[in-house]
Structure formats: C-alpha cells, structure tokens
Amino acid sequence: MSTLQKKRLSYQPAIPNSLKDLNAVQLQEQKEGRKPSEHLKKFFPKTFSQSPVLLSEGVVKQTRPLRIGALFSGGMASGGHNVLVGLFHALKKIQSQSQLFGILNGPKGLIENQAKELQEKEIGSYFNQGGFDCLGTGRTKIETEEQFASSLNTCKDLNLDGLVIIGGDDSNTNAAFLAEYFLQKGLKTQVVGVPKTIDGDLRSQDIEISFGFDSACKTYSEIIGNIARDAISAKKYYHFIKLMGRSASHIALECALATHPNLAFIGEEKKSLNAIVEEIATLICERFEKKKEYGVILIPEGLIEFIPEMKTLIALLNHSPPENLPLPEKKLFDELPKDIQKQILIDRDPHGNIQVSQIDTEALLIELVKKELKKRSFRGKFSAQGHFLGYEGRSCFPSNFDANYGYSLGMLAALCLRDGLTGVICAMQNLHLPPKKWELKAVPILHLMHLEIRNGKEKCVIEKTLVDLTSKPFVLFSGKRNRWRLEDDYQYPGPIQFFGDSEITDTVPITLL
C-alpha cells in the first residue's frame, strides 16, 4: 500500500446527525409524497403505491440479525467502497450478528451466485479507497425471466434479508424490477438502490447528485487546470479535452466552472455541427488578433448525440450504407474526415448500432476546424492536441465529500433494510451544507421512472437527467463564458487535498452551491 492508501484508512467520514444514534431514528412514510406515473401500475402491482420515507426520530426495538447482500453495477465511482463499509458498520451496529455478503462482478454474480461474506478486516482495507475492486463490477442487465429466477435463487440460497444495488439509472431500474419480482414470488429479500455514477445524470427532486461525480470532476479539473497552465506557458497548442460522461454534460459544466476554459460545449444546447465548428474557428481567429495561439476547449463525450444532424445521420447509418443516404446526410458524411467515417462504419455494438461514444469527437472537431480556418484564409498557426479524460477519474481516491456521502449512503441503506423497505433508492438533501445537516430519505424508485416506447416496445426506465439550461449552474456558466473566451481566466484547482484546512479538503461540487 502507498503511504496515502494507509493514511486514508484512518479517515473517519463525517456523517449526518441523524446517523449518530441508529436506535433513535426510523424511516417514516411521508403522506404528501408525489405519485409515480400511472403507466407504471401494470408493471409494478405490488410496489406501485409506495410512499417516500423520511428518516425521523423514532424508537427502535431490538432487531434480529440481518443477512444482506450488496453489489456494484456499471462503471466505477469513487465512494463506492465507502458505501460497503458504511453498510457493514451500520449493520453491525444495528445487530452485531448481522452479516454482509459481497456479490462479485456485478449483477452477473447475482445471477451466477458468486458471493463472499465480508469480514471486518477485509472490508476495512477498502475504507476511503477508490475503485470497486473489493467486489468487482459488471454491466450485465437482469432482463430475462431466467435471469430473474436465478437472481431469486441466489438470494434464497444466501438466505438474504436484503440486497443493496449500488448503481446508475439502469441498475436502479433493475432494482425496482427485482423488488417487485421478489414480492410477487413471496421472497423476503428487500431491494434497496444507492445512486452511483460519475456522470451526474441520476438525479431527481430528492437526489441532488450521485456519489463519484465530485471526485471524478475534481480529478478531471486538476488535469484540465494542469493542461491550461501548460497551454498558457508554452503558448503553442489548442487543447481539445473530451470528458467522459454519457449523454448529459454535467461533468463538462462542473469542470468548466472549476477551470474557466476558453470554450466548453454543453450538449444540451443542441448546437449544430456547423455552429460548433464556426464557434471554435471564430475563437481561434479572435485570439490570434490578440496574439494568442493557444487555448483550452472542453467537449463532453455525449456532444455528438446532441448535434441534430449527426443524430439523424447516425440513425440512418444504423440501417443503411452511406451510398444510400439522402442527399443532405450524404453531404455531411462525405465532409467528415476519412478516419471518422471509418470509425463510424466499423465500430458497431453487438446489435449493429454505431457506437457513438467511440467516435473521436475531439479529432473530428480538430479536423473540421482546420478546414474551416483554411476556408477563412486564417494567417495564424493552429496546432491542436486532443485528450480524453475518463479512466483517470472513475477510480481515484474519493474526495472527502464522496467519502462522507458514500459512507452515509451505506448506513442509510442499512436503515432502509432494517425498517422493511424495498424498491427504494437512498437519497440525501442539503448536500451543499456540512454532512451533519444532510437530510435523509428513501424514495420509491418508481418515482424516478417513466414509460418509454423503444423499438415499438414499452419500457420502464429511469430518465437520465440532462443539464437544465435554466438551472443556476448553467446560468452562472453562460454569464461568464464570454469573458473566458479571449481573456485567460484559467483556474488551477490542483490535486484533491485530504489534509489541512477544511476550506480545501471539504469542498462540494460547484454545481450544488
């Protein structure tokens, strides 16, 4: 173990006041809660009429020992190990004979009955550490009747009172279905979801942010700041930095607010490809007039999906070869750089669909901007460097915020199980305040879901929360971005700090402020 790994083991996460004495609190139904969409009723007869619950004062009698399973699902997010540790500690506090079983390698491990009992010593070595390696993870979705039955068998076999699914929108959708299925089959196993994703798109009125977003954004912002300082020192390059994050641009927005790049695109603005290219080219021309031949441009990974004409093009190419494209799309395709054309045509997912996330957006934009500058007879120099920030930030050491948040979420999940809830997701509010003031809830997952028609079939899904162009963080950004274009107002947030003043160790995402 590195020195920092060892030091972080002894960090004691700050927790909400309501988690200080677990015997003095109880999750209690809120009568005035919202209702789920009526369309969901037929899919969820057993769990449809649940209400949100709030953690409030209450007296808890002695509880029997609980046998709980937990699994990670999907991509890593820092703070995940702390969910496990918080869950473990709370279960032991509730009843010292309680047991926690780790389900290995994601939902696949649930289907295939791969699990291990977690002991104090082992789980303790993951305290405040990054990654999901204590259990591993996976992207398997539990969809077929067979998979549901196998999952049920695993829970039966392990004699689980509850199952905690730590995952994003798809995984929590799965959690809702499992909860319903288990009830229908008369299985005692309750299912509780914990909101995880660095993308920041799993939000609701009750879920302000998922854990992992803060650490990932801070790590990306450290790197962006370093690159910006490199840019302004060398004065040679335009850095095109693509940021991980599926469709929504929350990460790009947060990192832009933290680092003040010259440009940052927010997919949700739905600019056309032309408009984006022209905006960059104009920036380069204007900066050249100010003798600046360098800059920093942030590009969300999902940008391409929001560009209307690219969306159409990709939808068409999913079903027909480029030579059969209608004229406008044919023209657009022909104007794309050859490498990108190749990438679009070759890299398909197992269903034959184009893998939008594989498209080298930064390379695409660099090529198109070069063309555009040529068209404008640009007299300056345009040298570009492309970057993709992704794997650097998903498994980093959790920031104090994510360490506290993950740990508290794990404890809350334990309370949900103790108090008999199923089909709910853990939620905390007032996250911009110090942890002791956080307000704890459990929300029926159905309240986040709606019915969609996909390929002619009805599907119940949790809608991804996109960047709201009327929200305060976006308004703040759009009020400042014009100044960042030509003046260099780069901020260098530097590496995440774990020791010293809380002013520097305990910051929360700017988006929450």
Add this chain to the structure above:
Amino acid sequence: MSTLQKKRLSYQPAIPNSLKDLNAVQLQEQKEGRKPSEHLKKFFPKTFSQSPVLLSEGVVKQTRPLRIGALFSGGMASGGHNVLVGLFHALKKIQSQSQLFGILNGPKGLIENQAKELQEKEIGSYFNQGGFDCLGTGRTKIETEEQFASSLNTCKDLNLDGLVIIGGDDSNTNAAFLAEYFLQKGLKTQVVGVPKTIDGDLRSQDIEISFGFDSACKTYSEIIGNIARDAISAKKYYHFIKLMGRSASHIALECALATHPNLAFIGEEKKSLNAIVEEIATLICERFEKKKEYGVILIPEGLIEFIPEMKTLIALLNHSPPENLPLPEKKLFDELPKDIQKQILIDRDPHGNIQVSQIDTEALLIELVKKELKKRSFRGKFSAQGHFLGYEGRSCFPSNFDANYGYSLGMLAALCLRDGLTGVICAMQNLHLPPKKWELKAVPILHLMHLEIRNGKEKCVIEKTLVDLTSKPFVLFSGKRNRWRLEDDYQYPGPIQFFGDSEITDTVPITLL
C-alpha cells in the same frame, strides 16, 4: 485564483542550511575537480580551465546592486517559478537595490530584447505555482553569429551583470556558449545555468536530478494508479500508457517503481520490436490462464528510438521512400499497421526527418499485439485502451520537493552571480536528505559536455543521461518486475498532498533513494 493557488502562495520552501545566511557563505574553487574533455578547448578558450566551486563558509563584504536577467527555455517543469522567486529573494537579500529582469518567451526574447522588470508583487503571485507563464518559454536555439550578437546587445541594453538560463541540456549548452562569447567580447554579463527538465536526463556526477521530474512523475503516477485501480475493478481492459520523456526512460522507471504495473518497458534495454510484442502477448496469455483479462503497461515515449530495427528503418526512410527499402526493412515496414505507416511517412520535421515522438507507440503496440495473439490462436478477450501522459504533468503545482529545490536553485544562482562565476550550472547533492542537508555547488557546464560529430560537423553538446542498467533504481525494478506481471501488486500513490504529515508531503523521487 483557486483556493489551492492561494494556499500555496504562503508555503515557505525549506532551504539548505548554507542558504540561511547568504553573507556567511561563498562559492569557492575546488582544486581537485575533474577536467573537461580536451576536444572542447578550441571552442572555449576563455572558459576551458574553470574549476567546480563549492558553497562553503566565507565572509562576504558589501556587494553592489546587481542587474540580473532570467529566462525559461524549452518545455515546462514544475518548480520553475520558484527558481525565479528564489533568485529574486536572494538578489534582494544580497543587495536590496538589485533588480531582476524577466526575459520573455525563452531565448527568442533574449535575441529580440523582450524583457520586463519583475516586482515583488507580480513575482510573488507565482510562488509555489506550476507552469512557466510568468515569463513564457520557447525552444529557439541561439546558434547563428547574428543571434549571439543580438543576445549580447540585449544584455548590454539592459546593462545586465548576469543572466540565468533555466533549461535542459540544449539550453545549458547554449548557456556555456553565451558565457564564452560574452567573455570574448568583453561583456560583463555572467551566464549561469539551472538544470530543468521533467525528463530526468540532465544529470551528472554533480547533478542528481533536474527540477520538475518529481512533480511530473508524481502526477503521472497518480493517474497511472487511478487507471490501474480502474483496470482491476472493471477487469475489462489492458491500458497501454505512454509517458512523455524524450529518449531516456527515467520517467517510466520512476512511475513503475511508484505504481507497480504489470509491464514497464525501459528503452535502454534495447529490446527488439518483436521481443516487446511477444513479451506483451505472453503476459496476456499467462494472465488469461489466471482469469485476468486486464492489465497496465507503461511505455516510455522514447521506446521506439531504442528499438534497433526501428532505428534502422527510420534512418533509411529519412532518405528514401519505402519502395526502395532493403528487404528486411521493407518487410518490417509492411508489417506495421497502415495508420502508423502513414504517420511515419507524413509527419516530418522542417528538415524532412521523421518525427519519432509523433509515432503513436501505444497504438502501434496494441495493433501488433492483436496480430500476435491471433497468430497464437488466443482464446481470451483482448481489449486495449491507449493513453498518453504528457501535458498533464509538466505544469502542475510543484511538489514540496520541487518547490524547495527550485527555490534553492534560484538562490544558488544568485550566489553564483554575486561571486563572479560564469559558464556554470547550479548543482545540489544529497537531495534524498532533508533540504537543510543539501550540498550546494556550481559546475562548469563544459564538464557535462563532449564533442560529437553530427552530419559531418563537430558539435559540442551535453550528453543526455540514459537509464543506467546497472544503477540501483533499475536493479530494484528488474528484481521486482517479474512478480508484478501476474500478481496484481498495483500501488495507488494518489494525488500530490501539500498539507499534513511530512511523511506524505515531503517525499523525494524513488530513483533518488
């Protein structure tokens, strides 16, 4: 300014005991010093017979105010701003009327007389900060008679008593020539070099390491650790991580010792391309047997230059098209992936030479390994992700080590100027001990130089120091690497910490230990 930027402004670098009272020390000639190569004599008649000097006790009388210029040269290295601040503070301590002039944008600013006087307030805002943006930098070499004359005119115009060149091997070679030239022309301006480069290849018996190496390696190691934790959590990808650093593999070696990847190539081992590809393929097959389909592989940027057959191929291609290659090289070229062939043929420097650093080594290896695995009928999955770590680490906040080291080097440069030295480079020893125990020297730059024949012409250059395969760091690495192949012994160093225990804030490069 970000919170960390502000906080770091108040960090007081630790300095050697000998710098605590500048009036009580003096640089004194060492009689038993080494001699430069005799071949250099004709190029350096004035400066040839200089001896190394050691900072020792001595009594200094009142000094007149000094007018000093300073410039950055070449790529960024963290700690550079502290060299300026240390120089500034020491000059003011030596004589409060002394002045420091910043030469802008590197050697070009010296030739073109672009300078500004640095004031306490401005320079203070760069204290303990990354980048070179206080002055900017550049890669211009002072080579022609005209450039030497212009540089002399700038020094005359600014009436400089001394000039500090903060740079790597080429820039310090330049410093030696300028010192000689100024003496020949009867100009009073002394020239002092400061060893800068993240690459770690500017070393000698007296120069243990240049500043910037530590911060860059720590930043890269943070990222490599994060990626390794991602790899072991997701268990999906082999990450091929290319690390900046010209020919020598010091960065790769330091990062390997800090993170324990499954494989790390050290260019100086001069493995053939085939051997490298087979080594990776064998690793993948053996790990597959252990059910591990992920891993982390470090690749130094200069690797390709060390591969004997690639070296020959590139030398041939510099002068003739691929169709005229001799058979073995033709075969090698034909076996390269198409994209790499294109890259080699198209990207040339202004002299028409292939830009080896532009070759996508990580993509090349990934492609060749795919082929090799196919040849071996590999039954597992091989998914690879390529990364290039470079701009992320050159301009980061300096680690305490680099902040201390840079600041002390700046102070030492001031003493060299006060004590009448020219053509010397600042050097410190015992860097693995706490700063108070560092030993300070100034070494004639000629002692680092030798005569080379390049394109039929004699050239005096500082030889780059490569990784010594008999040195302790390499021996340590080669004793451990076999264990790292199949067992996952990843270390996660995490982000650089500036506050808290010195055990975590004041570490030195592993290479120095």
